Amino acid sequence: MTTTLTDPAPSVTPDAAVHNPRAVERLVTGQATRDGDGVKLTRVLTQPLQRRLDPFLMLDAFGSDDADDYIGGFPDHPHRGFETVTYMIAGRMRHRDSAGNEGLLENGGVQWMTAGRGIIHSELPEQEQGRMEGFQLWLNLPAADKMGTPGYRDIPTGEIPELRLAGASVRVIAGASHGVAGAVQKAHTEPLYLDLHLEPGATFEQPLPAGHNAFVYVYRGELEIDGGAARTSVPRERMAVLANAADRDGVRLQAGPQGARALLIAGRPLDEPIAQYGPFVMNKQAEIFQAVEDFRAGKFGVPPGR
Ligand code: CO
Numbered sequence: 001m002t003t004t005l006t007d008p009a010p011s012v013t014p015d016a017a018v019h020n021p022r023a024v025e026r027l028v029t030g031q032a033t034r035d036g037d038g039v040k041l042t043r044v045l046t047q048p049l050q051r052r053l054d055p056f057l058m059l060d061a062f063g064s065d066d067a068d069d070y071i072g073g074f075p076d077h078p079h080r081g082f083e084t085v086t087y088m089i090a091g092r093m094r095h096r097d098s099a100g101n102e103g104l105l106e107n108g109g110v111q112w113m114t115a116g117r118g119i120i121h122s123e124l125p126e127q128e129q130g131r132m133e134g135f136q137l138w139l140n141l142p143a144a145d146k147m148g149t150p151g152y153r154d155i156p157t158g159e160i161p162e163l164r165l166a167g168a169s170v171r172v173i174a175g176a177s178h179g180v181a182g183a184v185q186k187a188h189t190e191p192l193y194l195d196l197h198l199e200p201g202a203t204f205e206q207p208l209p210a211g212h213n214a215f216v217y218v219y220r221g222e223l224e225i226d227g228g229a230a231r232t233s234v235p236r237e238r239m240a241v242l243a244n245a246a247d248r249d250g251v252r253l254q255a256g257p258q259g260a261r262a263l264l265i266a267g268r269p270l271d272e273p274i275a276q277y278g279p280f281v282m283n284k285q286a287e288i289f290q291a292v293e294d295f296r297a298g299k300f301g302v303p304p305g306r
Contacts, residue, residue, distance in 0.1 A: 016178045018205040018250035022214070023227025025243040027234065030061065036123070037072025040064060044217055044239050045137075047276065052241065053213045054269035055140040055189040057082060057281055061219065061237070063089070063133035070132040073124035076303040079115035080291045081146040081281040083139045085193065086111045086123070087173065089219075091132035097121035098301030101152040108157030110173055112184055116141070116148040118291070118300035135217075135263065142188045143272050143283050155183045167202025167255075171195040175266075177206055192266040198223065198255035206264060207250040214242040214251065214266035221260035226252040234262075242266075 028049070030042035045059035064070055073093070086093070086105060093105040097113070098120040105111050105123075113119070125132060141148070155173075163170040163180040172182035175192030182193065190212070196204055198221075208214050216225065217239045225232045225240055233256075234240045242251055251264065273283045280291040294300065 016205075016207065018207055018252050020248050021205070021226055021228055021250055021252040022208070022242040022245065022248040023230055024225050024232035024234070024240045026241050027232070028239040028241060030237065030239070035060070036074030036077070039072060039074065040069035042237065045215075049241075050274055050276075053215060054271065054274075055191070055267045056213070056215075056265065057138035057140050057274070057276070058136070059138075059217065059239070059265075060136045061217070062135075063131070063219075065131050067125075067127075067129050070125050071128065074122060075124070076120055076122045077279055078118060078120045078295050078300050079113075079279045080118045080295075080300075081287075082115055082141050084111075084113045084115065085137040085139060085173075086113075086134060087137070087193075087195070088134040091130065091134065092126040093132075093134075094124050094126045095121060095152075095154075096304035097150075097152060098303060099150050099152065102304075103152070103154040105154065106157070108160070108171075110155040110160065110183065112153045112155065114141070114148070114151035116145070116150040118294060119150040120300050120303045122304055137193070137265065138281070139189060139191055139267070140270055140274070140281060142270055145188075146282060146287075153184075159183055165204065167199040168204050169197045170204070171197075189267040189270065192264070194264040196253075196260070196262045196264060198253075198260045198262075200255060200257050200259045202259070203252065203254045205250055205252040208242075208266050209268070210244060210246050210248060212266045212268050213244065214264070216240045216242065216251070216253065216262050216264050218260055218262045220262075221258040222256040223260040223262060224254050224256065226254065
């Protein structure tokens with residue numbers, strides 16, 4: 001093997017280009033609802049979309065300057081069979097769980113919790129005024145991991161890798177973008193979770209495996225998705241489901257005149273049956289009955305309390 005004294009010139013990441021971008025299959029408006037102890041939120045990814053957006057089960061967006069909309073928080077409640085990924089844009093939320101974990105989730109930070117065979121947790125605001133804004137995504141676990149050990153990881157904002165391109169900065173929460181590896185890498189579902197900050201008119205593209213399900217959720221400004229033959233405008237607070245086709249290799253988008261901030265989320269589908277009852281997501285109904293029984297029998301551990 002030959003060695004050279006000079007470093008090779010930096011090269012463009014070979015897989016960063018998109019040649020034949022995906023079109024938008026449909027735009028989705030979330031459903032306004034309340035959850036936990038009266039927290040006002042928008043359920044963007046609802047149960048009827050779970051098959052289509054497998055392995056993702058739910059996406060909630062919350063954002064309010066009015067403490068009445070969030071002050072109740074989410075007191076003790078159980079989960080089994082999947083993962084919750086909470087991303088705070090603004091505000092402070094305290095997490096405590098039956099596995100003995102405790103953490104403070106703050107501006108720009110992420111909490112990645114694996115419920116596995118069962119966890120009871122509370123998520124409570126640690127502020128009485130000011131803005132509370134963020135997202136909670138539910139990511140399914142493969143059948144083989146649903147009864148695994150519960151886990152929890154706090155990722156403070158400073159530990160989320162950031163990619164800088166002309167007119168764009170990208171926070172890489174999971175997966176990888178243009179050669180920047182995200183804070184979280186996962187086998188099986190290979191989730192990609194990007195928070196895009198785009199200046200007015202800026203473009204961004206991201207290669208995506210054709211079989212992975214993908215969507216974009218715009219939370220500031222607006223953007224256009226260039227699907228080759230068709231361009232689709234995506235206004236604020238809309239989710240664009242990206243069409244899957246064997247010959248399409250990624251997504252290409254452009255911010256509107258006010259710029260845009262958006263989540264780009266993608267993952268490999270599990271293609272396994274989904275049985276859900278509230279905070280329990282398993283494969284079969286019998287496993288749901290078992291989850292309810294185990295929870296009632298105290299097998300999820302001691303609740304952390306309010
Ligand atoms: Co929860």
